Amino acid sequence: MAKQAVFTMKLESELRDEFMAEAEAAHRPASQVLRELMREFIKRQQESREYDEFLSRKVEIARASVQAGRGRSNEEVEEEAMLRRAELLREADEAGQ
Template sequence: MSEATEVVRVEEELKAAFTKAAKAHDRSASQLLRDFMRDYIRQQEEQADYDAWLRQKVEIGRAAMRDGRVQLGEDVEAAFAQRRVESLRKADKTGL
């Protein structure tokens, strides 16, 4: 694997504190920066995957609305309220 050099400008105090913290964990600043870069790339890939998944779910919902395959929230609430009533009635009959 070929290597490249990246020049990063930071305040001297930040560089010193980072180097000290890295050494305290037996790591070099370069090792930690490579780890940070890999983590950042992974996070961006995960975010892109999530964004694509969310866009797909939104489009599925929009298609359902266009096709009339939706229920109003009030209707869903009413149906589940009725189910709760029926469940409580059954529980009372069985002594639960």
């Protein structure tokens, strides 16, 4: 990859020295390590943003469903779960005997 730009940043001398030492210990140029860290950061940020957008769409769909009367109350969901748990426990007890 051809050099496209120079990136200058300020940081503590100790942090720079430790980073350079670790890059050298890993037998890798510090610039390569920084590029990889930057790419990883960009990827994490993009994935986070994509997930937030996905979650926002899911919430909007759920809200629209509730507003249209297709949703269930928390009490209904809890009651159904309680009945299902009781049924599963009963089946487990019968299978164990």
